[in-house]
Amino acid sequence: MSKLFVQTLRDFPQDADAMSHKLLVRAGYIKKIANGIYSYLPLMQRVLKKVEQITREELNKAGAQELLMPFVQPAELWQKSGRWGAYGKELLRMKDRHDVELCLGPTHEEVITYIADGILTSYRQLPVNLYQFQLKFRDEIRPRFGLLRGREFIMKDGYSFHTSQKSLEEEYENMAKAYKRIFERCGLDTKMVQSDSGAIGGKVSHEFMVLTKTQTGEDDVFYCQNCDYSANSNHAVSILDDEITTTAFNKEEEIHTPNVKTIKDLAEFLNVKENNILKSVMYIVDSKPVMVMIRGDKEVEETKLLNVTGGLEIRKATDDEVLEYTGMEPGYMSYSGLENKIKIIFDKSAKGMKNFIIGANKPEYHIKGVNFKGDINFVDVSLVKEGELCPVCNKPLFVTRGIEVGNIFQLGTKYSEPMKAYYTDENGQNKPYIMGCYGIGITRTAASAIEKHHDEFGIIWPLAIAPYHCVVVPVNIQDELQKEVALKIYNELQNKGVEVVLDDREDRAGVKFKDADLIGFPFRITAGKTVQDGLIEFKTRQTGEVVTMTPDEAVNKVVEEVNKLKG
RNA sequence: CGGGAUGUAGCGCAGCUUGGUAGCGCACCUCGCUUGGGACGAGGGGGUCGCAGGUUCAAAUCCUGUCAUCCCGACCA
Numbered sequence: 001m002s003k004l005f006v007q008t009l010r011d012f013p014q015d016a017d018a019m020s021h022k023l024l025v026r027a028g029y030i031k032k033i034a035n036g037i038y039s040y041l042p043l044m045q046r047v048l049k050k051v052e053q054i055t056r057e058e059l060n061k062a063g064a065q066e067l068l069m070p071f072v073q074p075a076e077l078w079q080k081s082g083r084w085g086a087y088g089k090e091l092l093r094m095k096d097r098h099d100v101e102l103c104l105g106p107t108h109e110e111v112i113t114y115i116a117d118g119i120l121t122s123y124r125q126l127p128v129n130l131y132q133f134q135l136k137f138r139d140e141i142r143p144r145f146g147l148l149r150g151r152e153f154i155m156k157d158g159y160s161f162h163t164s165q166k167s168l169e170e171e172y173e174n175m176a177k178a179y180k181r182i183f184e185r186c187g188l189d190t191k192m193v194q195s196d197s198g199a200i201g202g203k204v205s206h207e208f209m210v211l212t213k214t215q216t217g218e219d220d221v222f223y224c225q226n227c228d229y230s231a232n233s234n235h236a237v238s239i240l241d242d243e244i245t246t247t248a249f250n251k252e253e254e255i256h257t258p259n260v261k262t263i264k265d266l267a268e269f270l271n272v273k274e275n276n277i278l279k280s281v282m283y284i285v286d287s288k289p290v291m292v293m294i295r296g297d298k299e300v301e302e303t304k305l306l307n308v309t310g311g312l313e314i315r316k317a318t319d320d321e322v323l324e325y326t327g328m329e330p331g332y333m334s335y336s337g338l339e340n341k342i343k344i345i346f347d348k349s350a351k352g353m354k355n356f357i358i359g360a361n362k363p364e365y366h367i368k369g370v371n372f373k374g375d376i377n378f379v380d381v382s383l384v385k386e387g388e389l390c391p392v393c394n395k396p397l398f399v400t401r402g403i404e405v406g407n408i409f410q411l412g413t414k415y416s417e418p419m420k421a422y423y424t425d426e427n428g429q430n431k432p433y434i435m436g437c438y439g440i441g442i443t444r445t446a447a448s449a450i451e452k453h454h455d456e457f458g459i460i461w462p463l464a465i466a467p468y469h470c471v472v473v474p475v476n477i478q479d480e481l482q483k484e485v486a487l488k489i490y491n492e493l494q495n496k497g498v499e500v501v502l503d504d505r506e507d508r509a510g511v512k513f514k515d516a517d518l519i520g521f522p523f524r525i526t527a528g529k530t531v532q533d534g535l536i537e538f539k540t541r542q543t544g545e546v547v548t549m550t551p552d553e554a555v556n557k558v559v560e561e562v563n564k565l566k567g
Numbered sequence: 568c569g570g571g572a573u574g575u576a577g578c579g580c581a582g583c584u585u586g587g588u589a590g591c592g593c594a595c596c597u598c599g600c601u602u603g604g605g606a607c608g609a610g611g612g613g614g615u616c617g618c619a620g621g622u623u624c625a626a627a628u629c630c631u632g633u634c635a636u637c638c639c640g641a642c643c644a
Contacts, residue, residue, distance in 0.1 A: 010593050010605070011579050015637050026578095035636070090642065107644090141568080141642055155644055198643070207644090218643085302641070315568090315641065407644060441644030476602045510604040517604090528603055537603090 001471070001503040001512075005042045008515050020450035021146025023459050027518045036143025036151030040443075043519065046467035046499075047446050048154060052133050054185045054464065055156050055440060062178040064129040064158055069111045071135050075101035077110035080419045088312060090138045104137035109415045109437060112159040116433060117421035123163050126423065126433070127171060131158030133442065147447035148403065149218070154443045160436040163425065168410055168434050172204075175438045179208055179406050182440065187449055187462025190405065193221050194231035196303050202411040202437070207232055209402030210448045221402040224390035229397075232404075234303035237380055238388035238397055245275045245295075246354035249369030258364045261331035263296040266366065270357060273297070278350055278358045278370070280333045282322050285311035289325045289342045293335055294382055295349035301383040308345060308379050332366065334359035348378040405445045411435040453542075459520030460542050464565050468499045470558050471521040475509045475528040485536065486527040489551050496559045517541065523561070525554050 006028035016022040024030045029044040040048060056066065075093070078084035084091075092104045105111070112130060120128060136155045143151050158175070162168040176192060183190040190208040197205040209221050209232075222238070223230035231237070260269050267274045277296035282289055283305060290309055292300050306314050319330055325342055326333045335344045338361075350372075357368045386399040415421070416432035425431050446465065453460040463469060470493060474486035486502060493500040501521070503512045509528075516524050526537040530548065538554045539546045549557075 007577080007594080008605095009578055014579070015573090017638070032636095088642085136644075138643070142638095142640085144638080149643075153644070157644085313641085404644065439644050444644055473603095478602075506602090508602050508604085508606065510602090510606080513604045515605085526603075 001501050002505050004501065006519070008518055016146060018145035018148055018447075018451070019454055020148060020447040023450055023454055023518075024146060024447070027459060027520070030147065036140060036149070038147065038150060038152075043467040044446075047461070047465055048442055050465045050467075051186055051442050051445050052154075052156070055133075055182050055442070058178045058182045058185070059129075059131055059156075059158065062129075062174055064131050064160075066132060067130050068132050069105070069108050069115070069134060071105055071137075072102050073105045073108075073111055075103060077114055077419075078103065081110050081113070081415050082418050083110070086312060090140060092137055092139045105134070106136055106138040107439075108132070108134070108157055109159065109411070109435075110419070113415045113419050113421045113433075113435070116159075116161055117416075117419070120161055120423055120433070123423055123425045127160060127162045127167050129158060129160040129171060129175075129436075131156060131438070145218075145447075147443045148451075150443065153441060156440040156442055158438040160438070161423075161433040162436070163423070163431070163434065165412075165434060168412075168436050172408060172410055172436055175408055175436070176206065179408065179438075179440070183208060183210075183405065183445070186445055186465050188405065188445070188452060191221065191223065191230055191402070193223070193402070194235050195407070196232065196234040196307065197409055198303075202409040202414055204410040206408050207402075207404045208406035208408075208440075210405055210452060212401050212403060212451060219402045219404055220399050222384050222386070222397045222399050224393060224395055224397055226395040227390060227393040229390050229392045232402075233383060233399075234301060236384040236397070237391045238384040239391055239394060240349060240352075241387075241389055242275060244352040244354070245273070245356070247272050247276045247356065247369070249355050249357075252367060252369045254360055254365055254367050256364060257332075257366045260366075266357065267296070270368065272357065276353070276356055278334075278353060278356050280335065280359055282317035282325070282330070282333070283314055284317050284321060285309050285314050289317060289321065291333075291335055291338065291342055291344045292347060292381060293344065293350055294347040295353060298347065298349045298385075299383045300347070300381055305345065305381045308381055309343065326361070328361070328363050332359040332361065332363055334361045334367075337361055345381055346376050346378045347382045348380045349382050351378045403444070403448050403451065404441075405448050406438075406440040408439075409437045411437050454520075457514070458518035461520045461522060463522045463561060466520065466522050468501050468521055469562050470498055470500045470523040470525065471503055471516050471519075472500060473503045473509070473512050473516065473524060473526045475512075475526060477504055477506055481531050482527045485531045485551060486525075489525055489527070489536070489555060492551075492555050493558060496555070498558055498562050500558075523558050525551075525558075 008028050009026045012022045013025045031039045094102050133156050137152050140151050143149050160171045188210050192206050193209055195205050195207040220233035222236040260266050263274050274297040275295050279294050279296045281292045302314050322330045355369045358370050360367045387396050390397050413432040422430040450459050472486050472490045474482040490502040522541050524539040535548050536551050
């Protein structure tokens with residue numbers, strides 16, 4: 001321990017918020033180099049290697065093969081797939097000395113597709129599943145929470161190639177099972193939830209979420225307690241328990257509504273419910289205005305809106321922009337009359353509305369008793385709310401926070417088609433590969449384990465991913481007998497394949513105990529005064545349980561626990 | 568990019584209002600003493616006060632600009 005490259009801190013770092021971030025810095029696992037960019041110090045490196053190894057073992061068992069692709073990628077490949085333009089600012093671009101455009105890899109679909117195209121030429125070679133552990137760089141708008149969202153991070157990314165959708169689906173299932181086992185072995189309970197596929201693309205995708213009680217999770221997950229439906233809020237759908245809403249206003253009539261700007265004001269003013277009002281919200285999608293008509297009590301889910309409009313960037317319109325496009329301040333606008341000027345989206349929450357209230361498209365006026373006319377295409381762009389009904393079984397949905405540690409996608413031919421990556425089928429025809437893609441955030445998984453396993457004293461590593469299994473502490477290193485017993489235990493553990501540290505520092509016992517708890521060694525063997533009676537103290541970090549026993553018993557106990565991991 | 572805050576030693580902070588030789592705790596080095604839950608004493612090393620301008624006899628302190636970091640929203644493993 002006196003030689004270990006680690007410096008623990010007495011205080012939590014000022015600039016950290018998430019528990020995993022605070023503990024990793026304080027216990028000497030990581031060092032920040034720049035915003036969202038960290039060095040993994042020796043303790044951290046050991047943890048990461050263990051998470052990697054578990055992942056590697058399970059993927060190999062599932063039939064995948066490991067390779068390694070470059071961190072720096074040529075723009076050319078991204079231009080072929082069409083993502084050089086579409087990926088946006090998260091892609092860090094640069095030029096080499098010959099003025100050739102390059103980027104730091106945020107993901108590797110382009111590279112793997114290019115590789116596969118040269119090698120997988122026949123249907124006889126398929127299916128194939130390839131994966132790697134690699135640094136990724138995404139120039140995130142706002143990195144935060146330490147390793148939970150860095151700009152540079154370590155990811156396991158895997159890609160599979162198939163000749164049929166059926167084969168892809170089988171592999172997708174296979175990977176889902178492997179993922180579950182990987183996270184279990186890392187000491188993490190995960191929930192597999194439906195999700196939006198974002199910039200990676202494809203139709204079907206699921207996320208593996210570590211559910212958290214704290215606010216540290218960045219995603220809201222909706223789930224049903226009655227059936228197994230669960231989905232990220234950016235993808236969740238629900239059935240409204242008040243799908244049909246109506247009012248007593250059975251005749252269209254303009255009403256003067258001065259100083260009534262919000263839905264709440266309007267509902268009170270007219271003595272109706274918020275779900276009787278058709279709300280107009282304006283967004284700017286890729287610099288163009290889009291108006292969303294949505295039931296008054298519902299909110300717009302921006303990812304869904306982005307998907308529906310096929311856009312890349314989205315934000316709410318400012319008051320000035322609303323003025324520019326509708327000629328009035330927000331609060332009184334409506335879609336009528338604007339159909340030919342701007343894009344209008346009707347959310348499905350509005351479908352069952354009768355005799356509703358709507359902006360009059362002139363300042364200080366609304367219209368009541370309105371009904372939809374003609375054929376209107378309703379689409380889902382709204383955010384689910386807790387308590388709305390499960391789309392599968394009609395029971396109420398619940399919401400919780402989650403950290404996304406893994407993600408699997410059915411890509412189809414999204415990359416193989418534009419990149420002209422073909423194989424030859426039984427009939428001699430060229431066909432694009434049908435692809436799948438599978439990611440695990442290695443650094444994020446390690447950090448999530450801390451979010452789930454810690455106490456007021458420090459980290460409580462699951463044994464499988466702890467940097468070391470055990471620490472041996474002679475209370476007083478000056479005491480020859482204590483030193484001798486500790487050294488003997490240390491050597492024996494090491495001989496039996498246990499990863500062990502001897503705390504040979506001259507510090508007082510308190511310092512060593514505090515550090516042991518902070519760093520999170522799963523087991524601590526203390527050689528104190530009782531060595532005179534041939535006894536040591538055995539502490540289990542997770543339970544806090546302290547037992548007095550002989551050195552041999554302690555060694556056996558640790559060896560037994562470590563061997564369980566292998567079994 | 569919008570809103571809020573902060574930059575002084577490796578870490579945590581004071582000093583700034585009212586300009587006048589840069590401080591405290593932890594960590595680090597030496598010696599002594601101590602050894603079951605972050606001891607104690609003595610001595611010591613370490614900072615162009617984020618950076619650049621300006622005001623002034625004199626700037627960590629006042630003014631302007633700039634950069635960086637953190638927190639809240641859009642991005643995602």
